[in-house]
Amino acid sequence: MATSVEHIGASSSAGATARGVLAGAGAGALWGLVFLAPELAAGFGPLQLSIGRYLCYGAASVALIAPRLRAVLAALKRREWLSLAWLALTGNIVYYIFLAAAVQSGGAALTSLVMGFLPVLVTVIGSRDHGAVPLTRLLPSLLLCVAGGVCIGWQALAAPSSAATADRLLGLGYAxxxxxxxxxxxxxxxxxxxxxxxxxxxxxxxxxxxxxxxxMLLVPISVFMDDWSRPAAEWLVLAGTSTGVALLASILGNALWNRASRLLPLTLVGQMILFETLFALLYAFAWEGRLPTALEVGAFGLITAGVVSCLSAHRRPSPV
Structure with missing residues (x-):
């Protein structure tokens, strides 16, 4: 009986891991779209792009949570309000302003490269959690991820670009x-x-x-800093881009990411962010109308091997 229970527990754990990985991959596919938004609405600054996206995100959130808003608010404590405000600031507002500035200054490929190192950082931090997979077992996965990032970086920096060197360095800093x-x-x-x-x-x-x-608090700052006297057609492009990114990346993508975050340990959650890098590059290739180079194909292979290696490190041995 004990063996059966252990077997059921192992199967359940494997199923949760599979669902978490699928949710993480789906989130990455949707989040990769945010790298195209600054290109689609290139005439607008990072503040305007951030305001457009997150006003749409906020409006959609209010509409979806309205039926349960009273019950949800009653369950919230002061600590959770502070946490939500901190997450909204760091993971949405500040992040997207810097991301949009990085794409517009250094290009989508260079920005994808820098963000590709995010899984390494998150995994190293997660390895310090109680009961986490030791960093030594995760080392092969981390090395494969770094190697993939180096391939992408080499390609991005060596490729001819119309941007000035100073702009690319500025984009690197933003990224x-x-x-x-x-x-x-x-x-x-x-x-x-x-x-x-x-x-x-x-x-x-x-x-x-x-x-x-x-x-909404950013609007007065943007009015002072940015050019708001634009043709109606450009505002329609911004509105369409902001709505699409808000619904796909912020509402659906974030929901999938939160699902993955509950199903997977932090050391494995970090690896799921690699899917955002992969899909961002695929979308960039489609936008630029070209096929990936040999280095970029090699990077895909290394990053995929890194995720598989990380999954293997988290797999528990089957009970005898």
């Missing part, structure tokens, strides 16, 4: 800031999801509600 912001969010979000009694869907919508409120 590093985006990396730091999203690493903070990824780790804090996992911690909060394990503490709260709310569902992952409710947590995502509350994050969107607060993000929309923060985006």
């Amino acid at each position: 590093v800031c985006a990396l730091a912001s999203w690493t903070t969010f990824a780790v804090a979000n996992v911690r909060c999801l394990f503490r709260t009694r709310l569902s992952v869907h409710e947590w995502n919508l509350l994050t969107g509600l607060l993000t929309g409120g923060l985006a």
Whole structure:
């Protein structure tokens, strides 16, 4: 009987891991779209792009959570409000401003490269958790991820570009800031999801509600800093881009990510962010109308091998 129970527990754990990996891959596929948004609405600055996306995210969140808003608010404590505000700021507002600035200054490929190191950081931080897979067992996966990132970086930096060297360096700096912001969010979000009694869907919508409120505070700053005298056609492009990214990446993508964060340990959650890098590059190739180079194909292979290696490190031996 004990063996049967252990076998059932192992099967359940394997099923949860599979569902978590699928949710993480789906989130990455949707999040990869955010790298195209600054290209689609290239005439607008990072602040305007962030305001557009997160006002739409906030409005959609309010509409979806309205039927349960009173019950959800009654269950929230002060600590959870502060956590939601912190996550909305670091993982949405600050992150996307730096990401949009990085794409517009250094290009989508260079930005994807820097963000590709996010799984390494999150995995190293997660390895310090109690009961986590030791870092020594994760080392092959991390080395494969770094090798894949180096391939992408070599290609991105060596490829001919119309951007000036100073702009590319500035884009690199913005991308590093985006990396730091999203690493903070990824780790804090996992911690909060394990503490709260709310569902992952409710947590995502509350994050969107607060993000929309923060985006409204950015409007006066953007009016002072950016050019708002534009033709109606350009505003329609921004509205369409913002709505699409808000619904696909923020509502659906974040919901899938929160689901993965509850099903997987932090050391494995970090690896799931690699899917965002892969899909962002695939979308960039489609946007640029070209096939990947040999280095980029090699990077895909290395990153995929890194994820598989990480899954193997987390697999528990089957009971005899």
